[in-house]
Amino acid sequence: MSHPLLVVMGVSGSGKSTVGAALAQRLGVPFEDADDLHPAANIAKMSAGQPLDDRDREPWLERIGEWLATRADGGVVSCSALKRSYRDHLRRHVPALEFVHLEGSHEVIARRQASRPGHFMPASLLASQFATLEPLEADERGIVVDVDQSVDAIVEQAVTRITATPGTAPTPDEEN
Numbered sequence: 001m002s003h004p005l006l007v008v009m010g011v012s013g014s015g016k017s018t019v020g021a022a023l024a025q026r027l028g029v030p031f032e033d034a035d036d037l038h039p040a041a042n043i044a045k046m047s048a049g050q051p052l053d054d055r056d057r058e059p060w061l062e063r064i065g066e067w068l069a070t071r072a073d074g075g076v077v078s079c080s081a082l083k084r085s086y087r088d089h090l091r092r093h094v095p096a097l098e099f100v101h102l103e104g105s106h107e108v109i110a111r112r113q114a115s116r117p118g119h120f121m122p123a124s125l126l127a128s129q130f131a132t133l134e135p136l137e138a139d140e141r142g143i144v145v146d147v148d149q150s151v152d153a154i155v156e157q158a159v160t161r162i163t164a165t166p167g168t169a170p171t172p173d174e175e176n
Protein backbone atom coordinates (compact mmCIF):
# COMPACT_ATOMS: atom_id res chain seq x y z
CA MET A 1 0.00 0.00 0.00
CA SER A 2 1.97 3.01 -1.15
CA HIS A 3 0.76 6.54 -0.52
CA PRO A 4 -2.26 5.44 1.54
CA LEU A 5 -4.78 8.14 2.40
CA LEU A 6 -6.86 6.97 5.32
CA VAL A 7 -9.42 8.32 7.76
CA VAL A 8 -9.74 6.53 11.09
CA MET A 9 -13.40 7.09 12.00
CA GLY A 10 -15.75 6.32 14.88
CA VAL A 11 -17.51 7.80 17.87
CA SER A 12 -15.62 9.79 20.49
CA GLY A 13 -13.45 7.55 22.64
CA SER A 14 -13.31 4.73 20.09
CA GLY A 15 -9.54 5.16 19.83
CA LYS A 16 -9.20 7.26 16.67
CA SER A 17 -6.33 9.41 17.96
CA THR A 18 -4.44 6.48 19.48
CA VAL A 19 -4.90 4.10 16.56
CA GLY A 20 -4.53 6.83 13.92
CA ALA A 21 -1.14 7.90 15.25
CA ALA A 22 0.08 4.31 15.50
CA LEU A 23 -1.19 3.46 12.04
CA ALA A 24 0.48 6.51 10.50
CA GLN A 25 3.75 5.62 12.20
CA ARG A 26 3.51 2.06 10.97
CA LEU A 27 2.84 3.26 7.40
CA GLY A 28 5.47 6.02 7.58
CA VAL A 29 3.04 8.78 6.62
CA PRO A 30 2.01 12.03 8.36
CA PHE A 31 -0.76 11.96 10.95
CA GLU A 32 -3.32 14.67 11.69
CA ASP A 33 -5.79 14.60 14.56
CA ALA A 34 -8.93 16.26 13.27
CA ASP A 35 -9.72 17.41 16.80
CA ASP A 36 -6.94 19.96 16.22
CA LEU A 37 -8.74 21.32 13.14
CA HIS A 38 -12.02 22.17 14.88
CA PRO A 39 -12.93 25.88 14.96
CA ALA A 40 -12.67 27.10 18.56
CA ALA A 41 -16.46 27.51 18.68
CA ASN A 42 -16.90 23.77 18.09
CA ILE A 43 -14.61 22.86 20.98
CA ALA A 44 -16.46 25.32 23.19
CA LYS A 45 -19.80 23.83 22.20
CA MET A 46 -18.75 20.23 22.88
CA SER A 47 -17.08 21.23 26.14
CA ALA A 48 -20.42 22.75 27.18
CA GLY A 49 -22.08 19.38 26.59
CA GLN A 50 -23.82 20.23 23.31
CA PRO A 51 -23.45 17.99 20.26
CA LEU A 52 -22.27 19.56 17.03
CA ASP A 53 -24.72 19.83 14.14
CA ASP A 54 -24.17 19.66 10.39
CA ARG A 55 -23.46 23.38 10.12
CA ASP A 56 -20.84 23.24 12.88
CA ARG A 57 -19.10 20.34 11.19
CA GLU A 58 -19.10 21.87 7.69
CA PRO A 59 -16.02 24.19 8.05
CA TRP A 60 -14.23 21.50 10.02
CA LEU A 61 -14.73 18.87 7.31
CA GLU A 62 -13.53 21.40 4.75
CA ARG A 63 -10.26 21.86 6.67
CA ILE A 64 -9.79 18.11 6.96
CA GLY A 65 -10.45 17.66 3.24
CA GLU A 66 -7.91 20.34 2.43
CA TRP A 67 -5.31 18.66 4.64
CA LEU A 68 -5.92 15.31 2.93
CA ALA A 69 -5.86 16.81 -0.56
CA THR A 70 -2.31 18.10 -0.06
CA ARG A 71 -0.93 14.72 1.07
CA ALA A 72 0.37 13.37 -2.20
CA ASP A 73 2.65 10.98 -0.29
CA GLY A 74 -0.12 9.61 1.91
CA GLY A 75 -1.49 10.43 5.33
CA VAL A 76 -3.77 9.36 8.14
CA VAL A 77 -6.44 11.55 9.76
CA SER A 78 -8.45 10.66 12.83
CA CYS A 79 -11.91 12.10 12.33
CA SER A 80 -15.26 10.90 13.64
CA ALA A 81 -16.82 11.13 10.11
CA LEU A 82 -20.06 9.92 11.66
CA LYS A 83 -22.42 10.48 8.73
CA ARG A 84 -22.33 9.35 5.13
CA SER A 85 -22.70 12.99 4.05
CA TYR A 86 -19.56 13.92 6.03
CA ARG A 87 -17.61 11.16 4.31
CA ASP A 88 -19.00 12.34 0.97
CA HIS A 89 -17.66 15.81 1.82
CA LEU A 90 -14.17 14.38 2.43
CA ARG A 91 -14.36 12.28 -0.76
CA ARG A 92 -15.02 15.44 -2.75
CA HIS A 93 -11.42 16.35 -1.86
CA VAL A 94 -9.99 12.84 -2.24
CA PRO A 95 -12.24 10.48 -4.21
CA ALA A 96 -10.19 7.35 -3.40
CA LEU A 97 -10.21 8.02 0.35
CA GLU A 98 -10.42 4.91 2.54
CA PHE A 99 -11.98 4.66 5.99
CA VAL A 100 -11.10 2.52 8.99
CA HIS A 101 -14.16 2.41 11.24
CA LEU A 102 -13.29 1.65 14.86
CA GLU A 103 -16.43 -0.07 16.03
CA GLY A 104 -17.24 -0.95 19.60
CA SER A 105 -20.04 -1.24 22.10
CA HIS A 106 -21.29 1.69 24.13
CA GLU A 107 -20.06 -0.14 27.22
CA VAL A 108 -16.45 -0.62 26.10
CA ILE A 109 -16.12 2.90 24.71
CA ALA A 110 -17.73 4.57 27.74
CA ARG A 111 -15.24 2.74 29.95
CA ARG A 112 -12.35 4.06 27.89
CA GLN A 113 -13.70 7.59 27.91
CA ALA A 114 -13.99 7.44 31.66
CA SER A 115 -10.33 6.51 31.93
CA ARG A 116 -9.05 9.66 30.22
CA PRO A 117 -10.02 12.58 32.46
CA GLY A 118 -9.28 16.06 31.17
CA HIS A 119 -10.46 15.56 27.59
CA PHE A 120 -12.82 18.29 26.36
CA MET A 121 -15.43 15.80 25.18
CA PRO A 122 -17.89 15.02 28.00
CA ALA A 123 -18.98 11.41 28.38
CA SER A 124 -22.58 12.62 28.24
CA LEU A 125 -22.20 13.19 24.49
CA LEU A 126 -21.44 9.56 23.73
CA ALA A 127 -25.14 8.69 23.26
CA SER A 128 -25.54 11.41 20.65
CA GLN A 129 -22.39 10.21 18.89
CA PHE A 130 -23.91 6.71 18.58
CA ALA A 131 -27.27 8.15 17.50
CA THR A 132 -25.58 10.17 14.74
CA LEU A 133 -23.31 7.37 13.53
CA GLU A 134 -24.10 6.00 10.08
CA PRO A 135 -21.94 2.93 9.37
CA LEU A 136 -20.00 2.57 6.15
CA GLU A 137 -22.23 1.57 3.25
CA ALA A 138 -21.45 -1.15 0.72
CA ASP A 139 -20.24 1.30 -1.93
CA GLU A 140 -17.84 3.09 0.44
CA ARG A 141 -14.18 2.11 0.49
CA GLY A 142 -13.15 1.04 3.95
CA ILE A 143 -13.08 -1.58 6.65
CA VAL A 144 -14.58 -2.07 10.10
CA VAL A 145 -12.31 -3.07 12.98
CA ASP A 146 -13.45 -4.17 16.45
CA VAL A 147 -11.96 -1.88 19.11
CA ASP A 148 -12.04 -4.56 21.79
CA GLN A 149 -8.45 -5.63 21.16
CA SER A 150 -5.01 -4.12 21.62
CA VAL A 151 -3.90 -1.09 19.63
CA ASP A 152 -1.19 -3.21 18.00
CA ALA A 153 -3.74 -5.81 16.91
CA ILE A 154 -6.03 -3.12 15.47
CA VAL A 155 -3.16 -1.56 13.51
CA GLU A 156 -2.08 -4.96 12.23
CA GLN A 157 -5.59 -5.77 11.04
CA ALA A 158 -6.00 -2.41 9.39
CA VAL A 159 -2.70 -2.69 7.49
CA THR A 160 -3.41 -6.25 6.37
CA ARG A 161 -7.00 -5.69 5.32
CA ILE A 162 -6.54 -2.35 3.59
CA THR A 163 -3.64 -3.69 1.60
CA ALA A 164 -5.90 -6.53 0.49
CA THR A 165 -8.74 -4.18 -0.53
CA PRO A 166 -9.22 -4.38 -4.29
CA GLY A 167 -8.89 -1.02 -5.98
CA THR A 168 -6.47 0.52 -3.51
CA ALA A 169 -5.14 3.36 -5.57
CA PRO A 170 -1.84 2.41 -7.20
CA THR A 171 0.90 4.96 -7.50
CA PRO A 172 1.95 6.03 -11.01
CA ASP A 173 5.05 3.80 -10.59
CA GLU A 174 2.91 0.76 -9.95
CA GLU A 175 0.78 1.46 -12.98
CA ASN A 176 3.77 1.27 -15.31
Ligand SMILES: Nc1ncnc2c1ncn2[C@@H]1O[C@H](COP(=O)(O)OP(=O)(O)OP(=O)(O)O)[C@@H](O)[C@H]1O
Nearest residue numbers: 011012013014015016017018112116121149150151
Ligand atom coordinates in the same frame (compact mmCIF):
# COMPACT_ATOMS: atom_id res chain seq x y z
N1 LIG B 1 -7.36 -0.58 21.68
C1 LIG B 1 -7.33 0.06 22.85
N2 LIG B 1 -7.22 -0.62 23.99
C2 LIG B 1 -7.21 0.01 25.19
N3 LIG B 1 -7.33 1.36 25.36
C3 LIG B 1 -7.45 2.09 24.23
C4 LIG B 1 -7.46 1.50 22.93
N4 LIG B 1 -7.61 2.50 22.02
C5 LIG B 1 -7.69 3.65 22.73
N5 LIG B 1 -7.60 3.42 24.06
C6 LIG B 1 -7.70 4.41 25.14
O1 LIG B 1 -9.06 4.85 25.11
C7 LIG B 1 -9.13 6.26 25.32
C8 LIG B 1 -9.80 6.90 24.10
O2 LIG B 1 -8.92 6.80 22.99
P1 LIG B 1 -8.71 8.02 22.00
O3 LIG B 1 -8.54 9.31 22.75
O4 LIG B 1 -7.64 7.63 21.06
O5 LIG B 1 -10.12 8.02 21.27
P2 LIG B 1 -10.70 9.05 20.19
O6 LIG B 1 -11.64 8.29 19.35
O7 LIG B 1 -9.60 9.79 19.54
O8 LIG B 1 -11.51 10.03 21.09
P3 LIG B 1 -12.00 11.52 20.76
O9 LIG B 1 -12.59 11.48 19.42
O10 LIG B 1 -13.01 11.76 21.82
O11 LIG B 1 -10.80 12.40 20.85
C9 LIG B 1 -7.71 6.73 25.58
O12 LIG B 1 -7.49 6.78 26.97
C10 LIG B 1 -6.86 5.64 24.93
O13 LIG B 1 -5.59 5.53 25.54
Ligand SMILES: O=C(O)[C@H](O)[C@@H](O)[C@H](O)[C@H](O)CO
Nearest residue numbers: 011012013035052080081121
Ligand atom coordinates in the same frame (compact mmCIF):
# COMPACT_ATOMS: atom_id res chain seq x y z
O1 LIG C 1 -18.17 15.03 14.95
C1 LIG C 1 -18.09 15.26 16.15
O2 LIG C 1 -19.03 15.27 16.94
C2 LIG C 1 -16.74 15.55 16.72
O3 LIG C 1 -15.73 15.32 15.81
C3 LIG C 1 -16.45 14.70 17.90
O4 LIG C 1 -16.52 13.36 17.54
C4 LIG C 1 -15.15 15.10 18.53
O5 LIG C 1 -14.38 15.98 17.77
C5 LIG C 1 -14.18 14.09 18.87
O6 LIG C 1 -14.52 12.80 18.64
C6 LIG C 1 -13.65 14.43 20.23
O7 LIG C 1 -14.09 13.65 21.23
